[in-house]
Amino acid sequence: MTIPAFGLGTFRLKDDIVIASVKTALELGYRAVDTAQIYDNxxxxxxxxxxxxxxxxxxFITTKIWIENLSKDKLIPSLKESLSKLRTDYVDLTLIHWPSPNDAVPVAEFMQALLEAKKEGLTRQIGVSNFTIDLMQQAVDAIGVEHIATNQIELSPYLQNGKVVNWAREHDIHVTSYMTLAYGKALKDEVIGGIAQKHNATPAQVILAWAIKLGYAVIPSSTKRENLQSNLHAQTLTLDKEDMAAIAALDCNDRLVSPEGLAPDWD
Known part of the structure; x- marks a missing residue:
């Protein structure tokens, strides 16, 4: 089973807003939806x-286990609660949302519990999110690399996360990019604007096409129908070597998501 290259993110969207976004996206042809326990949606x-x-x-439905539910006695019950809320018997992918702060729950404990959830049929695939190289290695040691479908990480033209990406690739762990548009900051970038003009595309299409060409799955979110529709066309936009090189040069390690007390020691 592969991870879809293109899906819908739902971070920060709640209640009627997320209902409208998901319904519109599905109507437009989206078939992958990403949520999480902590999103409260x-x-x-x-x-x-x-x-x-x-x-x-x-x-293809993805959810993520919150840090309060990482212990072996809480993980599976919390996932069952997520399934009940999502009105489904299983999800396609379950991720550990963040590593346990201060290693309160060891990586081996929550990865083995997550693997058990997979064996019970509650989730088709399992993976991690916001994991560094060291944490990925611990996860591999705990359950075997063949069980780790993806590492979902912040990844944008301004934070290209080369060390983590390269390690994941070497170990056949797929990469899912979140915050790909850098909270919209990258949409205003002159270099990206120039590439967009060249291809008669939008800046968002260019950035998403860049990430897809590098082999990442992307999960942009939007509440606007025209943006949801437009973003889909990133899948058919082909960037050339010059475009890719120009975007590669924008990397400046500009990390936007690093919550205090939650973030690991980044690579």
Whole structure:
């Protein structure tokens, strides 16, 4: 099973706003939806999916286990609660959202619990998010690399995360990019604007096409129908070597997501 290259993110979207976003996206042809326990929108996402009428077997649903639920006695019950909210018997992918702060729950404990959830059929695939090289190695040591479907990390033209990406690639761990548009900051970049003009595309399409060409899965979010529609066209936009080199040169290690008390020691 592969991770879809293109999906819908739902971070910071709640209630009627997330319901509208998910329904519109599914209507436009999106088939992958990414949520998380801490987003407090799983129930709304589940409602939107059910009301969309799209068959469950056509969808790829991802959720993420919050840090309070990482211990072996809490992880599976919390995932079952997520399934109930999402109105489904299983999710396609379950990620550890953040590593346990100060290693309060060891990596081996939560990865083995997550693998057990997979064996029980609660999730088709499992993976990690916001993991450094050291944490990925610990996860591999705990359950074997063949069980780790992806590492979902912040990745944008301004934070290209080369060390983590290269290690993941060498170990056949797929990379999912979040915050790909750098909170919209990269949409105003002159270099990206020039590439967009050259291809008669939008800056968002250029950035998403760049990430897809590098082999990453992307999960942009939007509440606007025209943006949801437009973003889809990134999948058919082909950037040339010059475009890719120009975007590569924008890397400046500009990390936007590093919550105090939660973030690991980044590579």
């Amino acid at each position: 799983e129930a709304a996402v589940g409602q939107a999916i059910e009301e969309s009428g799209v068959a469950r077997n056509e969808l």
